[in-house]
Amino acid sequence: MDLHQLWTILSLPDNVPIVLLLFVVPFYTWYGLRQAFANDRLIAQLEGDPAMAKTHHRKVQPFKTGWTREVHVWPYLLRIEFLAAIIVTVILMVWSITLNAPLEEPSNPTLTMNPSKAPWYFLGLQEMLVYFDPWMAGVVMPSLIIVGLMVIPYIDTNPLGNGYYTYKQRKFSILTFIFGFIVLWVSMIVIGTLIRGPGWMWFWPGTTWDHNRLIFEVNRDLPDLFGITGRVAKIIFGAIVVGLYLGAAGVAIHKLITKTAFNRKIYARMSVLQYIVMQTFLVIMLALPVKILIRLMFRIKYIWVTPWFNI
Amino acid sequence: MADTNGHDGKPASAGTPAAGGNGASGSGNGGNGGSKLQAVIAGAKATQTRAIEELKETVKAPEKTDVWKSVLRVKHDETPRSRALGVLSNVFLHLHPAKINRDAVAYNYTWGMGGMTFYVYITLVFTGTLLMFYYHPSKIVAFRDILYLESDVPFGKLLRNMHRWGAHLMVIMVELHMFRVFLTGSYKKPREFNWVVGVLLLVLTLLLSFTGYLLPDDQLGFWAVTVGTNMARATPLLGHAGPFGPQLGMTPFNDVRFGLLGGSIVDANALLRAYIWHCVAIPIIASAFMVVHFWRVRKDGGISGPAPVMLESEIKDVKKI
Numbered sequence: 001m002d003l004h005q006l007w008t009i010l011s012l013p014d015n016v017p018i019v020l021l022l023f024v025v026p027f028y029t030w031y032g033l034r035q036a037f038a039n040d041r042l043i044a045q046l047e048g049d050p051a052m053a054k055t056h057h058r059k060v061q062p063f064k065t066g067w068t069r070e071v072h073v074w075p076y077l078l079r080i081e082f083l084a085a086i087i088v089t090v091i092l093m094v095w096s097i098t099l100n101a102p103l104e105e106p107s108n109p110t111l112t113m114n115p116s117k118a119p120w121y122f123l124g125l126q127e128m129l130v131y132f133d134p135w136m137a138g139v140v141m142p143s144l145i146i147v148g149l150m151v152i153p154y155i156d157t158n159p160l161g162n163g164y165y166t167y168k169q170r171k172f173s174i175l176t177f178i179f180g181f182i183v184l185w186v187s188m189i190v191i192g193t194l195i196r197g198p199g200w201m202w203f204w205p206g207t208t209w210d211h212n213r214l215i216f217e218v219n220r221d222l223p224d225l226f227g228i229t230g231r232v233a234k235i236i237f238g239a240i241v242v243g244l245y246l247g248a249a250g251v252a253i254h255k256l257i258t259k260t261a262f263n264r265k266i267y268a269r270m271s272v273l274q275y276i277v278m279q280t281f282l283v284i285m286l287a288l289p290v291k292i293l294i295r296l297m298f299r300i301k302y303i304w305v306t307p308w309f310n311i
Numbered sequence: 312m313a314d315t316n317g318h319d320g321k322p323a324s325a326g327t328p329a330a331g332g333n334g335a336s337g338s339g340n341g342g343n344g345g346s347k348l349q350a351v352i353a354g355a356k357a358t359q360t361r362a363i364e365e366l367k368e369t370v371k372a373p374e375k376t377d378v379w380k381s382v383l384r385v386k387h388d389e390t391p392r393s394r395a396l397g398v399l400s401n402v403f404l405h406l407h408p409a410k411i412n413r414d415a416v417a418y419n420y421t422w423g424m425g426g427m428t429f430y431v432y433i434t435l436v437f438t439g440t441l442l443m444f445y446y447h448p449s450k451i452v453a454f455r456d457i458l459y460l461e462s463d464v465p466f467g468k469l470l471r472n473m474h475r476w477g478a479h480l481m482v483i484m485v486e487l488h489m490f491r492v493f494l495t496g497s498y499k500k501p502r503e504f505n506w507v508v509g510v511l512l513l514v515l516t517l518l519l520s521f522t523g524y525l526l527p528d529d530q531l532g533f534w535a536v537t538v539g540t541n542m543a544r545a546t547p548l549l550g551h552a553g554p555f556g557p558q559l560g561m562t563p564f565n566d567v568r569f570g571l572l573g574g575s576i577v578d579a580n581a582l583l584r585a586y587i588w589h590c591v592a593i594p595i596i597a598s599a600f601m602v603v604h605f606w607r608v609r610k611d612g613g614i615s616g617p618a619p620v621m622l623e624s625e626i627k628d629v630k631k632i
Contacts, residue, residue, distance in 0.1 A: 014531075017479040028422065028487055032494040035419060043620050058619030061414040070410040072394045077407065077416050084423050085430050092434065092480065096472035103461070106454045107533030109576065116534035119524050121482050121517055126538065135553045138542025149510045152493075153503035159626055161496035163618030165420075170496060177493050181486075262623065269629045309547075309554035 002208040009194055009205075013102045018120055018193045025186055029178070035060070036165040036174075043168065059164075114198045114211065123192030124185050130200065131291045133310055141288070148281040155278040157269040172256070172263060180285060219301035221310075231307065238304025242311065245290070245303075249283045406605050414617045420495070421614060424488035429601070431481045436594065438474040446526070448586035450579040453528040478520045485516050497615035505607040508600055515597040522589035528582060536585070537577050543568040 010019055038060045046053040057063050071077075104113075118126045128137035160169040167174055197203040198211045222241060223234045257278075258264050270278070294300050304311040373379050374387065385396045395409035414420065445464055446456045460467040489509065492498060498506035525536040543566075545553045550568060551561040563575040573580030608614060 014479075017483060021483060024483065024487065025490075028490065031419070031422070032491065036494065039620055043622060046620070047622055047624070053622060059414060059617055061417065061617060067413065069413060071413045071416065072391065072410055073398045073407045074394045074404075077411060078398075078404065080416060080418070080423070081426055084427055088427050088430055088480075089434070092431075092473055092477055095476045096469055099472065099476070100468065101472045101475035102531055103457060103527060104530035107528050107530055107577075109533070111530070113530055113534045116538055118535050118538050119521060120479075121520065122539065125542075129542075134542045134545035135547050135550070139546045139550075139553070146510060146514055149513075150507045153498040153506045156499065157629070159499070160621055160623065162499040162621070163495060163497060163616030164620055165495055165617075166620070169621075169623070174494065177490075181490060181493075265626070308558075 001206045003206065005208050006206050013099050014120065015193055016099065018190060021186060022190065025182060029182065032165055033167060036167040039164055039166045040168040043166065115196060115200055117192065117196075120189060120193055123196075124188035127188045127192040127196070128288070131288070131295050135309065136311065144281065144284055148285070151277055151281070155270070155274045157274060158266045176282070184285075184288060217299065219295075219299055221302040221305050222300050223305055225300070234305045238302075238306065238311070242304050245287070246283055249286050249290075250279055253279060253282045253286070406609065408609065408613055411613060412617070415614055417617075420617045422487065422491050424484050424491060428481055428484040428488055429605075431477050431484060432597075432601075435474060435477045435481065438470050438477065439590065441470055442474055443590060448526070448583050450528065450582055453526065453582060457527045457529075474523075478523060482516060482520055485513050489513060492615075495616060502607075502611045502615060505604060505611060508604045508607065512597060512600050512604060515593055515600065519589065519593050519597065522585045522593065525577070525582060525585040526589065533577060536581070540568055540571055540577065540581075543571055 009015060042058070042060050046056060046058070117123060125137060125142060128141060131137070132141070156173055158170055158173065160166070194205055195202055197209040198213070201213060201215060203209055223229075223237050226237070228234055228237050256263075258267050267275075291303075294303075302310040369376055374383075385393070385400050387393050387397055398404045398407050399409055442460070445460045445467065447453060457471070460471055462468075464470070492506065492509070521536075521539065525532040544550045544563070546556070546567050547554045548556060548559055549561065549566060550556045551563050551566045553561070556566065563569065569575060571581075571584070572578075573584050
């Protein structure tokens with residue numbers, strides 16, 4: 001156990017945001033889901049008692065008859081904003097006084113940094129480079145993430161859960177977002193920051209970053225495993241395998257979308273276009289963990305080998 | 312107050328008949344001059360008294376002065392109408408409605424992340440502008456400017472630290488804001504488009520942070536930007552190392568990476584481009600989107616909740632076109 005190495009990584013000024021992220025993201029996930037479960041209990045109660053549903057104010061917040069529904073922004077909101085501004089300023093000041101921004105040596109194109117890492121918020125993408133070629137990890141995937149986030153409101157046809165925390169009424173969308181945000185985005189940032197060392201090799205926290213470590217890893221392409229050597233044969237074989245994945249993932253996602261009676265109800269509200277767009281983005285999103293598993297478990301680098309691109 | 316008046320009044324009233332008496336008898340010049348002087352002093356004292364009195368009134372009730380009224384335009388009393396006007400008629404506060412849902416001010420619903428992001432953005436603009444006074448976007452002096460800033464400029468180190476950590480804080484806050492908006496389903500009707508604007512703001516935030524990374528011109532920024540822009544050369548169709556790029560005639564000197572860096576390597580042009588994107592272009596674009604973002608929050612009916620829960624049995628059938 002090399003605690004010194006661990007401390008060196010954790011105390012690197014630019015890694016402090018990741019350490020912060022490690023605490024803040026779980027906290028707010030808990031904070032949000034706790035309110036979601038509280039609302040779910042209220043929903044269950046109201047669904048079991050139609051008479052109560054007609055008269056209840058339908059919030060878990062404390063309420064007394066006679067209280068006004070609205071309050072003045074001045075002072076009830078503005079004082080909170082003022083306080084928040086002061087607190088943020090204090091945090092930023094203290095952080096800036098106690099910790100100096102990093103400044104390395106002057107830039108030198110002849111001296112490569114090892115490991116040379118992107119800023120922390122892009123480390124998820126850099127980590128993706130291990131599993132995909134740059135055109136995929138650096139260009140196609142980020143674009144799809146951006147567009148995929150933008151289309152969310154237009155493909156989510158579930159009218160429930162608009163403006164309040166709930167888990168029960170939006171299980172599928174909440175689990176999908178948590179999978180994308182926490183399991184893929186945040187955890188890959190954490191891996192890229194804390195675990196990837198020199199040569200972008202995997203060093204468990206607590207092990208020493210050995211700059212001379214070599215890993216004799218033989219990465220194979222899937223067509224080679226099946227003994228396919230011809231160029232055209234490889235293209236056709238890869239296309240078939242990728243096609244099979246798309247089909248299988250599509251079927252699996254369809255099963256998931258139409259699993260419960262409620263899910264089928266929401267599914268019935270979707271237009272064909274909404275369904276196709278949703279399937280496309282979910283299938284591609286799922287391809288990332290699938291490729292990671294294939295790479296880590298079977299040491300397979302490419303599935304589809306062509307003269308123009310490799311996947 | 313009354314005492315001072317009485318005290319000041321006495322010599323003034325005593326002085327006037329004395330002056331008149333002098334004029335009537337036509338006695339010595341010295342006496343005449345002395346009484347004139349006394350009159351002037353008495354007048355000055357009266358003016359002083361008046362000034363003190365007016366000043367006291369101003370201090371006691373500044374809201375009654377013309378200057379105050381001209382600045383704030385409306386009266387402020389302890390009335391609901393006045394409280395509403397205090398927000399609505401103020402250029403900085405008028406983004407707020409006059410009244411909001413009583414539960415919406417509780418921290419647990421919004422987490423305050425959107426507002427705090429905007430506040431951090433303002434501090435970044437402030438510290439960034441100050442940093443611009445000490446920085447030249449030139450390969451020769453950029454790194455030295457940072458050293459100078461850190462060692463010689465008063466509070467220079469604090470300024471740079473605040474800008475750096477503020478940027479990190481902003482990225483974290485934007486992501487958490489997005490997380491909250493998703494968990495509360497706030498992107499649903501009628502707020503779909505504002506979510507799209509928010510995604511664009513997230514991208515702009517990341518780009519702002521990334522373009523700022525190169526500016527110190529140290530090893531950290533140089534290699535981060537090298538790694539980052541090397542991906543651009545693999546852009547499908549538009550990069551010289553990307554799928555179908557070479558077939559479309561892409562070389563290191565005409566592809567999308569060349570456009571980003573202003574050259575085929577990260578050098579002086581790249582530094583200048585990063586500087587202009589970071590300090591001028593992206594802040595303007597981001598500010599424009601922020602205006603739209605905040606405006607849409609209001610136009611879409613204020614913040615989304617906490618709304619009363621809806622039950623499954625209350626779902627209305629979807630309208631078929």
